[in-house]
Amino acid sequence: MIAVSVKPLFVAIFTLSLVLAIILLSPSNPLSQDLVSSNSLVGKVDIWNVRRMVEWRPCKWWLQGNPTPLPMESNGYIRVDCYGGLNQMRRDLCDGVGVARLLNATLVLPKFQVAAYWNESSGFADVFDVDYFIQQLNGFVKVVKELPSEIASKEPFHVDCSKRKGQFDYVESVLPSLIEHRFISLTPQVVQRRDRYPKYAKAALCQACYSALRLTKSLEKKGSELHQAIPKPFLSLHLRFEPDMVAYSQCEYAGLSPASMEAIEAARGDDRKPWTGELARIWRKRGKCPLTPNETALTLQALSIPTNTHIYLAAGDGIMEIEGLTSVYSNVVTKAALLSNEDFTTMHGNTKAALDYYVSINSDSYVATYFGNMDKMVAAMRAFKGLNKTLFLSRKAFAELTFQGLKGEELMQALWEAHKEDFERGRGSALPDCFCEFKL
């Protein structure tokens, strides 16, 4: 039975192939061009030329809506206390402004507490333009530079919400402390119950985060000098393959140099041992592992980003295994090379982070290899400014495809498909809170 039925099938396939071959090989056929190019997209069109179906833009209710009038009475003063790296502090500040409006409170200038590893003292006013911040929040939330004298002498009552989880409600749990103490310092956390988070509070958050934070004049000047020194057009690449990140991610990598392994070990806390065996595979497949410079270079090539592209490395000074990138993409520039030696050595972590931010929201394109606070902030600001060449490389796709055993051209093609779809659909390209999907 089987032998009999195979033969006609074979004949049919053979005939069909022959017909197809004739169509394809015929030079006059307009189809041939399309088929050829779609079969080997790699090397033909770069990812930025893919047509988007969805774009993220600032929501109208925030940008164009008149803010709800502020209440006559303030329930007290709130100072937002921010910790961590620059972009984490900024995120907390944005949340804190939303909370202050939600509680009908008056905002005092935030406190930027710098983490020990930054080894520096730059507070809010050292990084951001205070007068601009106050001016831009006019109508959204009340902000004061100075506390009234009867309150100024007191230390604020501290309310730490950073560890709270679940259906958290600021009105229920923080308003009583505010009313009792009149002046609180707040470490926020975005877990406010959404159904009790009115639009006017959300609008204050959006306005604070995306329209009210401008770098100080001197930082803007430094950023602009740095930007001018980079050959154009350029791609800003946030390559987060640094010892602290790798240690934090609990991922293991094969083929690292002894120096890199030592640096990772030194950055590793006792509670952050890497996963091994099957757990490591699952972890990686879930997209938890930062891309190495090697993997980044391969993915950029899969996206048909030419290897002579000018790339600015928006990252700290400790990127490991960078040869994996620079051996393929040779036009890579860093802050260390572009800033004068004096600037570079006297600059602190927050200032350097501010410069990377400045360059990245003013670059032709931005590619992130991780989904960190800086990436989210930069992607959102770029969306705000209408810059649409922004992409998050998919660690998940990379892991899944390599685990399937794909290599070489096949891997490149599959990476292209995965990222093309993300780009078309605008996935992961902005913070959804203040941005709305716009179908093209």
Ligand SMILES: *[C@@H]1O[C@H](CO)[C@@H](O)[C@H](O)[C@H]1NC(C)=O
């Ligand atoms: C990006 O924006 C430019 C200018 O607004 C527009 O011409 C272009 O079509 C957009 N590209 C994509 C992929 O949406």
Ligand SMILES: *[C@@H]1O[C@H](CO)[C@@H](O)[C@H](O)[C@H]1NC(C)=O
């Ligand atoms: C804040 O003021 C508005 C009126 O402007 C009022 O509707 C709301 O209940 C107030 N919220 C709090 C927490 O006091």
Ligand SMILES: *[C@@H]1O[C@H](CO)[C@@H](O)[C@H](O)[C@H]1NC(C)=O
């Ligand atoms: C912190 O900065 C001070 C002065 O700038 C310097 O003397 C010290 O070595 C630094 N500490 C670390 C851990 O980098």
Ligand SMILES: *[C@@H]1O[C@H](CO)[C@@H](O)[C@H](O)[C@H]1NC(C)=O
């Ligand atoms: C990166 O690739 C090079 C060869 O291109 C290889 O020698 C090296 O071990 C790789 N590094 C990592 C971390 O995979």
